[in-house]
Amino acid sequence: MSLAPSEHAPATATPAGRGATGQTGRTRPGHRRLLTRTSVPYLLIMPAVLGFAVFKAYPIVASLWISLTTGNGAGRHFTGLDNYQRLLNDPLFWTALKNTALILVVQVPLMLGLALLVALGLNSTKVWLRPLWRLGVFIPSLTGLVAAGVMFSVILNRDAGLLNWVLSLFGIDRVNWLGSPFWARVGVVLVITWHYTGYNAVIYLAGLQGIPQELYEAAKVDGAGPIRRFVSITLPQLRPILLLTVVLSTIGTLQLFDEPYVLTGGGPDNATLTVTMYLYNNGFKYFDFGYASALAYALALIVAVLGFLQVRLMGERK
Amino acid sequence: MSHRLSRRRLLQLATASAAGLGLAACGDNGSGGAGGDSDSGKITVWSWTTAAEGLRSVVPSFERDNPGIKVDVQDVGNPAIWDKITVGLASGGKGLADVLHIGVDYLPGYLDKFPDGIADLSRLGADKYKDAFAKGLWPTVMGKDKAAHALPWEVNPLGLFYRHDHFEKAGVDPDGISDWNDMISAGSKILDATGVRLLGLDKTGATQDMDFFQNLMQLQDVFYFDQDGKITLASPAAVKALTIIKRLNDAGLIADTAGQGTEKRLLSQGKLATYAEAAWAVEYLASTFPEQKGKWRSMQPPAAVPGGKRNAIVNSTYLTVSGSSTRRKAAWQFIEYALTKPAQINRMFASGGVFPALKAAYDDPKFSAPHPFYGGQKVLKPFVESLSADARATNFTGDYARALKFASDAQSQVLLKGADPAAALKKAAEQLAQQTGRQQAV
Numbered sequence: 001m002s003l004a005p006s007e008h009a010p011a012t013a014t015p016a017g018r019g020a021t022g023q024t025g026r027t028r029p030g031h032r033r034l035l036t037r038t039s040v041p042y043l044l045i046m047p048a049v050l051g052f053a054v055f056k057a058y059p060i061v062a063s064l065w066i067s068l069t070t071g072n073g074a075g076r077h078f079t080g081l082d083n084y085q086r087l088l089n090d091p092l093f094w095t096a097l098k099n100t101a102l103i104l105v106v107q108v109p110l111m112l113g114l115a116l117l118v119a120l121g122l123n124s125t126k127v128w129l130r131p132l133w134r135l136g137v138f139i140p141s142l143t144g145l146v147a148a149g150v151m152f153s154v155i156l157n158r159d160a161g162l163l164n165w166v167l168s169l170f171g172i173d174r175v176n177w178l179g180s181p182f183w184a185r186v187g188v189v190l191v192i193t194w195h196y197t198g199y200n201a202v203i204y205l206a207g208l209q210g211i212p213q214e215l216y217e218a219a220k221v222d223g224a225g226p227i228r229r230f231v232s233i234t235l236p237q238l239r240p241i242l243l244l245t246v247v248l249s250t251i252g253t254l255q256l257f258d259e260p261y262v263l264t265g266g267g268p269d270n271a272t273l274t275v276t277m278y279l280y281n282n283g284f285k286y287f288d289f290g291y292a293s294a295l296a297y298a299l300a301l302i303v304a305v306l307g308f309l310q311v312r313l314m315g316e317r318k
Numbered sequence: 319m320s321h322r323l324s325r326r327r328l329l330q331l332a333t334a335s336a337a338g339l340g341l342a343a344c345g346d347n348g349s350g351g352a353g354g355d356s357d358s359g360k361i362t363v364w365s366w367t368t369a370a371e372g373l374r375s376v377v378p379s380f381e382r383d384n385p386g387i388k389v390d391v392q393d394v395g396n397p398a399i400w401d402k403i404t405v406g407l408a409s410g411g412k413g414l415a416d417v418l419h420i421g422v423d424y425l426p427g428y429l430d431k432f433p434d435g436i437a438d439l440s441r442l443g444a445d446k447y448k449d450a451f452a453k454g455l456w457p458t459v460m461g462k463d464k465a466a467h468a469l470p471w472e473v474n475p476l477g478l479f480y481r482h483d484h485f486e487k488a489g490v491d492p493d494g495i496s497d498w499n500d501m502i503s504a505g506s507k508i509l510d511a512t513g514v515r516l517l518g519l520d521k522t523g524a525t526q527d528m529d530f531f532q533n534l535m536q537l538q539d540v541f542y543f544d545q546d547g548k549i550t551l552a553s554p555a556a557v558k559a560l561t562i563i564k565r566l567n568d569a570g571l572i573a574d575t576a577g578q579g580t581e582k583r584l585l586s587q588g589k590l591a592t593y594a595e596a597a598w599a600v601e602y603l604a605s606t607f608p609e610q611k612g613k614w615r616s617m618q619p620p621a622a623v624p625g626g627k628r629n630a631i632v633n634s635t636y637l638t639v640s641g642s643s644t645r646r647k648a649a650w651q652f653i654e655y656a657l658t659k660p661a662q663i664n665r666m667f668a669s670g671g672v673f674p675a676l677k678a679a680y681d682d683p684k685f686s687a688p689h690p691f692y693g694g695q696k697v698l699k700p701f702v703e704s705l706s707a708d709a710r711a712t713n714f715t716g717d718y719a720r721a722l723k724f725a726s727d728a729q730s731q732v733l734l735k736g737a738d739p740a741a742a743l744k745k746a747a748e749q750l751a752q753q754t755g756r757q758q759a760v
Binding site: 086089090091092150153154157158159160178179180181184264265266267268269270281284285286287289 | 401404405408427431432521522523524525526574576577578580583716717719720723726727730731734735749752753
């Protein structure tokens with residue numbers, strides 16, 4: 001089957017040009033050609049569509065089915081919405097959701113604000129060695145998530161960690177970074193912020209460079225100061241990019257897994273348990289794939305609703 | 319005209335391939351029992367670290383005695399092996415090795431959730447070894463079908479290792495310690511005299527290593543579940559166990575071992591006065607901290623309650639044959655060879671430090687020989703004796719991982735937030751019941 005297109009390729013290459021005029025059917029009656037002007041685009045997207053069907057669509061549909069069942073590989077049976085009902089009564093699910101929401105509300109604005117400041121700095125013509133700084137800011141996002149987690153678990157170690165050593169130089173007492181519920185959350189926020197600020201800063205930088213200089217010059221002529229120019233020109237011009245990063249970061253945070261998994265294992269006492277971690281535990285530690293699938297669908301629903309709201313609230317108003 | 323045809327053809331093509339995939343996926347379902355019984359060829363074995371090393375030491379003589387079979391032992395690593403086995407079983411046995419090394423904490427879950435995933439060994443003749451292994455182990459190899467699905471390899475009777483030098487400096491006589499009340503007062507003396515804490519625990523629960531809490535329950539013949547699978551996490555014995563941990567913590571006797579490598583660092587710095595671990599630690603301590611030679615001794619674990627029993631089986635590990643293996647007989651032959659012959663199993667003990675479950679193995683003189691690392695103490699002897707005493711196997715059930723999680727949360731609440739043990743365990747037991755649908759024992 002797969003050989004067919006190439007066998008026909010030489011024969012159809014030229015007539016294909018005429019195909020659009022409706023001549024092809026007559027010139028070679030009874031012989032249907034695979035390569036025509038209209039079929040080629042389909043052929044080109046075929047690999048992506050097939051990949052999507054196998055690796056995305058199939059799991060999406062299958063996990064919907066699994067979320068409505070209980071039992072094991074061989075003996076799965078339909079239980080309707082039982083898993084979803086169980087979810088609503090599961091205190092750990094709510095804890096995980098609360099943790100995720102807390103990280104979302106604290107970390108995303110913090111990181112994006114920081115990224116914007118960094119981008120403004122990198123965009124300034126007064127800064128020397130700009131390419132070097134840009135590289136430095138972006139490099140953390142090239143680090144693997146697990147590697148970053150392991151690195152920070154060493155840095156944040158209470159007794160032998162780098163950070164506590166640095167703090168001790170300033171006479172600050174050792175902080176039990178990963179051992180107390182509050183500081184463990186701070187630790188996770190720290191790692192994600194370290195990892196993604198540069199990435200967002202680079203996106204903002206691209207946005208900043210796309211703002212026409214004339215706008216600033218005109219504003220200057222009209223007597224606008226730097227803060228006025230930032231509020232009235234930079235922010236409105238960056239709006240679509242801000243929206244993009246807010247939505248991407250929100251989705252990323254809702255799916256947060258690697259950092260708490262490596263750093264804290266969700267502890268202490270579930271202070272850093274995220275929805276995705278809880279999902280993983282249910283699937284691969286407790287072998288409860290039905291419940292894990294229900295969790296996945298609940299999470300997808302939350303992501304969809306939040307994404308929709310953000311686009312509605314921040315998007316361009318026509 | 320032509321474009322409609324080609325579009326339809328493309329659609330047909332896409333549908334056909336999607337259907338093919340769907341069929342392939344269906345074919346996977348439940349094929350766990352669809353392996354074969356070939357008794358020759360190449361079999362692969364999954365194990366981890368030192369145990370894998372031990373198994374490799376058996377291979378040459380096995381291959382010599384069984385010319386038709388080749389054995390490939392792979393060190394998959396722990397805990398990676400659990401993810402690998404779980405994924406393999408969940409996909410109907412695809413890609414699993416023929417022989418799987420599985421711990422008692424995972425085996426019941428696998429048997430429960432993947433009934434065809436692990437092969438029936440009774441059918442291959444395993445039942446004749448029913449009485450060959452340490453007491454209490456055989457029930458743990460049985461599936462719901464009343465057939466054996468594993469052979470015990472390793473058994474870990476509980477011990478208590480202590481720093482002879484710290485004890486001596488504090489004037490503590492280990493023979494005078496018979497329960498954890500005694501141990502707590504001894505611990506305070508040692509802390510005062512040497513500044514060394516009694517033991518290490520991961521207070522955050524990140525590793526979910528709840529062995530110490532479990533041991534304190536096992537010493538009272540209680541676990542998260544009773545023999546009927548009902549929840550006993552809030553039982554008086556469990557509360558007693560967590561209360562001992564709270565008292566240790568309140569007295570400042572627990573060093574926090576949270577964080578990668580912390581426990582090992584504290585041990586190597588001599589900052590832990592005891593190491594409440596099982597038999598595997600005999601060789602672990604000796605080989606990891608050779609410079610501490612002569613400083614360690616072992617004793618029977620103190621009882622959880624005054625006058626209570628002083629022996630417990632911490633855990634055990636097994637060799638199993640995957641249900642999807644096409645060479646189940648060959649795999650069984652290897653397991654039988656490795657685990658039921660004293661010479662072979664002691665060879666693995668020597669090279670991998672895996673404490674044997676096979677009773678006949680204990681006749682070897684090394685089990686009563688003095689150990690130089692422990693100041694010439696006959697360190698293995700009490701472990702063997704504790705196995706022949708009233709040691710009971712624990713019912714881990716298929717929901718052990720969940721129970722572990724809730725117990726670990728309860729312990730963290732007590733250690734980090736000063737929660738009341740009874741209240742924390744009551745909440746944990748309720749959550750466990752809600753999530754598993756199991757009842758609480760009355």
